[in-house]
Amino acid sequence: MTMDGKYIVGIFDEEKQVNKFIHALRAQNLFLAEAYTPYPVHSVLEAVKKRTRLKLAAYFYGLFGAAAVLAFLYYTAVISWPINYGGKPFNSFPSFIIITIILTILIVTLTSLATFSARGKLYPGKVAEIVHQRATDDKFVLIVKEDSQTDLHALFSSNGATEITERDTIPPEE
Amino acid sequence: MYNREIRGALVEGNKTLGQISTDILSPMDKRPGIWWFIGMGLATIATFWGLYAMYYTIRFGIGTWGVNNSVGWGWAIINFVWWIGIGHAGTAFSIFLLILRQKWRTSINRAAEAMTVVAVGCAALFPALHMGRIWLAFYIFPYPNTRGPLWVNYNSPLFWDFIAITAYLLISFSFWYLGMLPDFATIRDRATSKVKKAVYGFFAMGWTGSSKQWLRFESLSFVLGGIAAVLVVSVHSIVSTDFAVSVIPGWHTTLFPPYFVVGAIFSGFAMVLTLTIVMRKLFNLQDYITSNHLNAVCKILIFISLIMGTAYATEVFIAWYSANPYEIFTFFHNRITGDYAFQFWAMVICNALIPQLFWFRKVRRNLTFVFIISLFINLGMWYERFNIVVTSLSKDYLPSNWSAYSPSITEIGIYVGTLGMFVAGVLLFFRYIPVIAASEVKSVWKAGEEGEGDKDEQHIR
Numbered sequence: 290m291t292m293d294g295k296y297i298v299g300i301f302d303e304e305k306q307v308n309k310f311i312h313a314l315r316a317q318n319l320f321l322a323e324a325y326t327p328y329p330v331h332s333v334l335e336a337v338k339k340r341t342r343l344k345l346a347a348y349f350y351g352l353f354g355a356a357a358v359l360a361f362l363y364y365t366a367v368i369s370w371p372i373n374y375g376g377k378p379f380n381s382f383p384s385f386i387i388i389t390i391i392l393t394i395l396i397v398t399l400t401s402l403a404t405f406s407a408r409g410k411l412y413p414g415k416v417a418e419i420v421h422q423r424a425t426d427d428k429f430v431l432i433v434k435e436d437s438q439t440d441l442h443a444l445f446s447s448n449g450a451t452e453i454t455e456r457d458t459i460p461p462e463e
Numbered sequence: 464m465y466n467r468e469i470r471g472a473l474v475e476g477n478k479t480l481g482q483i484s485t486d487i488l489s490p491m492d493k494r495p496g497i498w499w500f501i502g503m504g505l506a507t508i509a510t511f512w513g514l515y516a517m518y519y520t521i522r523f524g525i526g527t528w529g530v531n532n533s534v535g536w537g538w539a540i541i542n543f544v545w546w547i548g549i550g551h552a553g554t555a556f557s558i559f560l561l562i563l564r565q566k567w568r569t570s571i572n573r574a575a576e577a578m579t580v581v582a583v584g585c586a587a588l589f590p591a592l593h594m595g596r597i598w599l600a601f602y603i604f605p606y607p608n609t610r611g612p613l614w615v616n617y618n619s620p621l622f623w624d625f626i627a628i629t630a631y632l633l634i635s636f637s638f639w640y641l642g643m644l645p646d647f648a649t650i651r652d653r654a655t656s657k658v659k660k661a662v663y664g665f666f667a668m669g670w671t672g673s674s675k676q677w678l679r680f681e682s683l684s685f686v687l688g689g690i691a692a693v694l695v696v697s698v699h700s701i702v703s704t705d706f707a708v709s710v711i712p713g714w715h716t717t718l719f720p721p722y723f724v725v726g727a728i729f730s731g732f733a734m735v736l737t738l739t740i741v742m743r744k745l746f747n748l749q750d751y752i753t754s755n756h757l758n759a760v761c762k763i764l765i766f767i768s769l770i771m772g773t774a775y776a777t778e779v780f781i782a783w784y785s786a787n788p789y790e791i792f793t794f795f796h797n798r799i800t801g802d803y804a805f806q807f808w809a810m811v812i813c814n815a816l817i818p819q820l821f822w823f824r825k826v827r828r829n830l831t832f833v834f835i836i837s838l839f840i841n842l843g844m845w846y847e848r849f850n851i852v853v854t855s856l857s858k859d860y861l862p863s864n865w866s867a868y869s870p871s872i873t874e875i876g877i878y879v880g881t882l883g884m885f886v887a888g889v890l891l892f893f894r895y896i897p898v899i900a901a902s903e904v905k906s907v908w909k910a911g912e913e914g915e916g917d918k919d920e921q922h923i924r
Contacts, residue, residue, distance in 0.1 A: 302480075321674070327480060327649070328906035329677040337674040343682040351690075365605060365614040374618055384618045388626055390697060394690045395630040402637055405683050406668070409676055415669030417648065425648040425672050427480035427905075460671070 325424035354396030513880005533866035546586030552731025553579025581888035733840035772815030813843020
């Protein structure tokens with residue numbers, strides 16, 4: 290992501306300070322440009338102003354999966370080559386439900402994972418663009434775009450950031 | 464919050480985030496102790512015996528087993544159901560406790576999920592081998608073919624079972640792997656050796672812990688967790704229908720699905736106890752898998768044990784109440800008394816009575832006792848499956864059909880082989896994968912302490 294304006298990077302040691310900083314940041318009506326944390330911190334996830342539609346996608350995968358499986362079962366058992374199993378109806382719907390539930394779950398899992406992988410560009414062997422070596426370990430890395438109204442350096446340091454640097458670019462969102 | 468008073472601290476000792484990574488990941492940097500090599504050696508020997516027994520079965524056919532026309536299902540299905548049951552713990556731990564927002568699961572779920580994947584893999588071998596002609600196994604896939612096309616019978620629980628086990632294996636593996644991404648990234652970023660960095664970097668899939676990744680990660684965990692919860696219940700219900708839809712005395716009952724699901728979770732949780740008690744000892748993870756965690760599992764086991772006892776009693780009561788002579792014969796003359804009385808009473812004592820010792824706090828806090836009781840439950844659950852499979856088949860409606868069953872050395876070999884594979888799989892897991900989900904522990908590490916944690920209660924982790 291290249292844009293004019295610098296990015297200020299602040300490194301925190303504790304979630305408590307992160308929450309305090311975000312509170313102060315939001316009081317200025319500013320958002321985080323990006324954040325790297327060792328575990329999901331919910332104040333951070335709210336302050337980056339991003340959202341994901343993965344759950345919605347999964348819902349539609351489920352609808353599609355259920356319809357596709359039922360259609361397949363109906364086609365094979367009723368249209369393609371019906372077989373009389375002890376006088377049961379060809380369209381033995383109650384039996385189909387069991388298979389449909391299981392296969393729908395499987396389809397939702399696989400397609401959601403594929404979406405997660407494709408949208409986030411996460412795949413085996415991908416080289417990570419690491420902003421801070423310890424962001425996956427014990428440091429909270431918060432990045433804010435430079436703002437003419439606010440002294441971000443002061444805001445970071447007054448809330449307990451242990452290290453403040455500047456960057457020209459940040460890695461792309463994915 | 465409520466869990467503050469009940470559970471106590473989820474992580475003991477005054478840790479920092481960095482220390483959590485070090486404590487959990489450092490066993491992977493060191494050469495494992497001698498126990499690891501001894502365990503691996505024994506497991507390898509068992510695995511080779513098992514592989515030979517499998518080869519022997521495939522080469523010479525099912526005739527090498529002890530099964531016969533009356534008892535057509537022997538150790539193969541007993542062990543299949545037993546392993547699948549054990550395999551239910553991982554999902555039950557991760558999913559049910561995730562949905563119930565039990566934060567204490569974070570120390571145990573990784574190990575439980577690993578156990579699931581390995582156990583379900585072991586389980587899947589049995590029906591495949593029992594097919595006899597394993598090279599025709601692909602017939603069970605509904606694929607367009609030149610025999611009609613002849614599709615599979617969707618009314619058959621055996622087909623449902625095939626679908627369920629395949630789906631369960633794929634889904635539990637996916638869920639397990641997804642949870643490991645952040646930890647692999649931690650290893651990658653902490654590694655000093657180039658090889659380690661490259662290998663774990665490969666599997667970390669470029670994870671950086673950015674906000675968008677965490678957002679998607681949480682959504683995906685939520686989706687997978689939500690739908691896999693259905694799977695925990697449905698997979699073992701389907702396994703139970705393998706029995707329940709057949710008109711065999713002792714099998715043909717509507718109690719079977721809940722009875723099997725609860726039994727599966729029972730044996731799974733018992734295996735989790737067995738495994739984690741060993742794991743925390745070997746890796747010095749006492750601060751993460753605290754006696755509070757094990758205490759919580761024990762309490763669940765009391766409850767499940769009571770359900771098991773109720774199920775056993777219900778079965779016997781309904782057999783009597785139905786006044787069906789075949790049901791009465793099976794339960795009163797072929798289980799409670801008769802040739803297989805030992806297996807019946809072993810099941811009742813191990814599953815319904817011994818776990819009641821967990822009512823005593825002293826027993827729950829004494830890990831030697833807990834470990835021994837967990838082994839008894841594993842044994843009892845095996846006897847339960849033996850009891851169901853063999854007693855009903857050995858003496859059904861027609862006395863001229865009656866037959867006894869005892870396993871052949873080949874069947875025993877296959878079972879020992881899967882035990883070896885399980886142990887080997889678990890030992891490899893201990894060696895190469897962080898045994899505790901470090902990133903998840905970090906997120907709850909202050910929960911249970913005064914004034915910290917639980918502020919994001921509405922978010923599902």
